[in-house]
Amino acid sequence: xxxxxxxxxxxxxxxxxxxxxxxxxxxxxxxxxxLRKGEVLGIIGPNGAGKSTLLNIITGLYVPSSGEVxxxxxxxxxxxxxxxxxxxxxxxxxxxxxxxxxxxxxxxIIGRHTHMKTGIFDAIFNRRKAEAExxxxxxxxxxxxxxxxxxxxxxxxxxxxxxxxxxxxxxxxARALASEPKVLLLDEPSSGMDDSDTDALMDDIxxxxxxxxxxxxxxxxxxxxxxxSLPQRVLVLDYGQKLAEGTYEEVRLIPRVQEAYxxxxxxxxxxx
Amino acid sequence: xxxxxxxxxxxxGTAGGLALVALTEIAGAAFLRQFLLVDDWRAVVxxxxxxxxxxxxxxxxxxIEANIEQAFGANRRFAMLFGTAIVLAFPFVLQNSSYAxxxxxxxxxxAVLALALNFQLGSANIPNFATGASYGIGAYASALxxxxxxxxxxxxxxxxxxxxxxxxxLLGIPSMRTRDSYLALVTIAFGVVVHQLLNxxxxxxxxxxxxxxxxxxxxGHSFASPLVIFGHSLPSQANxxxxxxxxxxxxxxxxGRLHHSRIxxxxxxxxxxxxxxxxxGINATWYKVLAFAVDAFLAxxxxxxxxxxxxxxxxxxxxxxxxxxIMTMVIxxxxxxxxxxxxxxxxxxxxxxxxxxxxxxxILFFGITVIAFLMIRPxxxxxxxxxxxxx
Numbered sequence: 001x002x003x004x005x006x007x008x009x010x011x012x013x014x015x016x017x018x019x020x021x022x023x024x025x026x027x028x029x030x031x032x033x034x035l036r037k038g039e040v041l042g043i044i045g046p047n048g049a050g051k052s053t054l055l056n057i058i059t060g061l062y063v064p065s066s067g068e069v070x071x072x073x074x075x076x077x078x079x080x081x082x083x084x085x086x087x088x089x090x091x092x093x094x095x096x097x098x099x100x101x102x103x104x105x106x107x108x109i110i111g112r113h114t115h116m117k118t119g120i121f122d123a124i125f126n127r128r129k130a131e132a133e134x135x136x137x138x139x140x141x142x143x144x145x146x147x148x149x150x151x152x153x154x155x156x157x158x159x160x161x162x163x164x165x166x167x168x169x170x171x172x173x174a175r176a177l178a179s180e181p182k183v184l185l186l187d188e189p190s191s192g193m194d195d196s197d198t199d200a201l202m203d204d205i206x207x208x209x210x211x212x213x214x215x216x217x218x219x220x221x222x223x224x225x226x227x228x229s230l231p232q233r234v235l236v237l238d239y240g241q242k243l244a245e246g247t248y249e250e251v252r253l254i255p256r257v258q259e260a261y262x263x264x265x266x267x268x269x270x271x272x
Numbered sequence: 273x274x275x276x277x278x279x280x281x282x283x284x285g286t287a288g289g290l291a292l293v294a295l296t297e298i299a300g301a302a303f304l305r306q307f308l309l310v311d312d313w314r315a316v317v318x319x320x321x322x323x324x325x326x327x328x329x330x331x332x333x334x335x336i337e338a339n340i341e342q343a344f345g346a347n348r349r350f351a352m353l354f355g356t357a358i359v360l361a362f363p364f365v366l367q368n369s370s371y372a373x374x375x376x377x378x379x380x381x382x383a384v385l386a387l388a389l390n391f392q393l394g395s396a397n398i399p400n401f402a403t404g405a406s407y408g409i410g411a412y413a414s415a416l417x418x419x420x421x422x423x424x425x426x427x428x429x430x431x432x433x434x435x436x437x438x439x440x441x442l443l444g445i446p447s448m449r450t451r452d453s454y455l456a457l458v459t460i461a462f463g464v465v466v467h468q469l470l471n472x473x474x475x476x477x478x479x480x481x482x483x484x485x486x487x488x489x490x491x492g493h494s495f496a497s498p499l500v501i502f503g504h505s506l507p508s509q510a511n512x513x514x515x516x517x518x519x520x521x522x523x524x525x526x527x528g529r530l531h532h533s534r535i536x537x538x539x540x541x542x543x544x545x546x547x548x549x550x551x552x553g554i555n556a557t558w559y560k561v562l563a564f565a566v567d568a569f570l571a572x573x574x575x576x577x578x579x580x581x582x583x584x585x586x587x588x589x590x591x592x593x594x595x596x597x598i599m600t601m602v603i604x605x606x607x608x609x610x611x612x613x614x615x616x617x618x619x620x621x622x623x624x625x626x627x628x629x630x631x632x633x634x635i636l637f638f639g640i641t642v643i644a645f646l647m648i649r650p651x652x653x654x655x656x657x658x659x660x661x662x663x
Contacts, residue, residue: 098544114552124529137534157660
C-alpha cells in the first residue's frame with residue numbers, strides 16, 4: 001500500500017456503473033457506490049429495488065452485465081464467489097442460510113475456511129498438522145462466538161438448525177466475521193425479529209464495529225430504526241437505479257422514499 | 273422456541289466404560305458369527321428380530337446409546353485394539369466354514385465401497401450412481417495388468433487405484449456442470465457406458481470377461497493355499513479375509529481423518545447449503561471433484577482385491593444394480609457415519625444370502641427388511657454425529 005492517498009479519501013470497496021440484465025429484465029442500471037474503511041453504509045429501497053442483486057454482484061454470485069466492482073483498486077467482477085471471500089468480503093443472507101445439521105461451532109470453523117490450508121494429503125498423512133490447524137480454528141471460533149454473544153457460545157455444541165431466529169442471525173454474523181473480512185455485507189439482518197431482538201442485534205453490530213474500527217459494513221434494511229441509528233450514509237435504490245444517497249436525515253425527506261416506506265397518504269401527510 | 277432437546281446423560285466410570293466397550297464389541301462379533309453360521313430360516317428371522325429389538329431399545333432409551341457412545345469416545349485406543357483383536361481372531365471361531373469367510377470378504381469389500389460412496393453421498397450429498405463402475409474399472413485395470421504384463425498383485429493394487437481415480441476425475445469434471453437429479457443422471461450414464469464398454473471391447477474379454485487371474489503371493493505364500501497360523505489351518509479364504517479387513521481398516525482411517533479436517537467440513541458445508549458454502553470461500557467445484565476422486569480411489573482398491581480373490585471377472589459383476597446396492601447400504605446404514613455405513617454394508621450383503629430359504633421371495637423379504645429398519649431408525653441405523661473438539 002504505497003499509494004499517496006490518505007485512507008480516509010480512498011474507497012475500500014467501490015462500484016461503478018453496475019448494470020445487471022437477466023434476459024430482457026434490467027434488475028440494476030448504472031449504480032455507483034463507494035465504501036470507506038470503518039464506514040457503515042445503509043441500503044434501502046422497496047422490494048425488488050435491486051438491493052440483493054447488488055450484494056450478489058459484489059460477492060461474485062452474479063457477474064454484472066457491465067460496470068465494475070473494485071476492492072482496494074483490484075477488479076473483482078468475474079471472479080468466483082469463493083475467491084472474493086478470500087480477498088476480504090463476507091456476507092450474511094436474508095433468509096438465514098446456516099449449515100443446519102452441523103454444530104454452531106462447526107459453522108464458525110467453516111467460516112475460517114480461507115484461513116486454513118489443509119489439503120487432502122495433509123489431512124490423511126500429516127495428521128498432526130491438520131489437527132493442529134483445526135484445533136486452532138476451533139479455539140478462534142470459540143473466542144469469536146463468545147465475543148459476539150455469550151448465549152450463543154453456550155449453545156456451541158448444538159446443531160445450528162435448532163437455534164431461535166435471533167441467534168441464527170448472530171451466528172451468521174459470527175460465521176462471516178470468522179473469515180476476518182475487510183467488508184461485511186448484511187442482508188436484512190433484522191428480518192423476522194421483533195423490536196427487542198432488533199435492539200439487541202443493533203447493540204451486537206455496534207460492538208462488532210467497535211472491536212474492528214477498520215471494518216466497513218454495508219447493511220440492507222427495511223427497519224427504519226436501524227437505518228436511522230447505525231449507518232453514516234444511506235443509499236436508496238428504486239427499480240434497480242440509485243435514487244439518492246446521503247445521511248438518513250437527508251434521504252428521509254425525499255418524497256419517493258417516504259412513499260415507499262410510509263405509503264402515498266403518509267408521504268403527503270409528511271410533506272404537508 | 274424453548275423446547276431444547278435434552279441430551280441423554282452418560283453415567284459410567286472408567287472401568288464401566290472399558291467393560292461396556294468390550295461387551296459391545298463382543299456382542300457385535302457374537303451376533304455376526306451366529307448370523308453367518310445359521311442355516312434355518314427361523315433362526316435367521318429370530319436374529320433379525322433381536323437386532324431390530326436392540327435398535328428399538330436404543331431409539332426408545334437414548335441413555336443406552338449415549339453411554340455406549342461416551343464409552344467408545346473415552347476409550348478410543350482400547351476400543352480400536354480390542355476391535356482389531358476380534359477381527360484377527362474371528363476366522364478361528366467360524367468352524368472352518370469357507371462359505372462364512374467368503375461372505376465376510378464380500379461384505380468387507382462392500383463396506384469399503386460404501387465408505388467410498390459415503391464421502392460423496394454422506395458427506396457432500398452428491399448422488400453418485402457410478403461407484404460400481406469405479407469398482408469395475410479397478411478390477412479390470414488390475415486384472416489386465418496381471419494377465420498381460422504379469423504385474424504382481426501388490427503393484428496392481430495401487431496402479432489400478434490410480435487408474436480408477438483418473439476415471440473418477442473424468443466423471444467428476446463434466447458432472448460439475450449439473451446438480452441434484454441431473455448429476456445423478458450423468459453418473460448413471462457413466463456407469464452404463466463403462467458397463468457397455470467392458471461388454472463390447474475386445475481386450476476386456478467382452479461378455480466372457482477375464483479368466484485366470486492369478487492368486488496373490490506374499491513372501492512365497494500363495495493366497496490360494498490354506499492359511500496356517502499356530503498350527504491351526506484356516507481355509508484359503510482367510511488370506512483374503514485378512515487382506516480385505518486391512519482395506520476396511522485403511523478406509524476407516526481415511527474416513528475418520530478426512531471427516532475431522534477442513535476437507536470434511538467443506539463437504540458437510542456443501543451438503544447443507546452449497547451457495548452459503550461458496551460464500552464462506554469453499555471452492556465447490558474442486559471439493560466435489562475431490563469427492564469423486566476419493567470415492568473412485570477406494571473403489572479401485574476394492575475392485576482389485578475382488579478380481580484377485582475370485583480370479584474371474586465379467587461385466588455383469590459391475591452393473592448399475594451394484595451401484596444402487598452400495599447406495600442403499602449408505603442410506604440404510606446411516607449417512608456420514610462410518611460405523612453405520614459398515615453395518616449397512618454387512619447387513620445388505622448378508623441378508624439376501626441368509627434369506628435363501630425363501631427362494632423366489634427372498635428379494636421381497638430383503639426389501640421388507642430394509643424398509644422395516646428404516647422405519648425403526650429413519651436416519652439410518654447409526655445416524656450422523658456432531659463433531660467434538662478438544663475436550
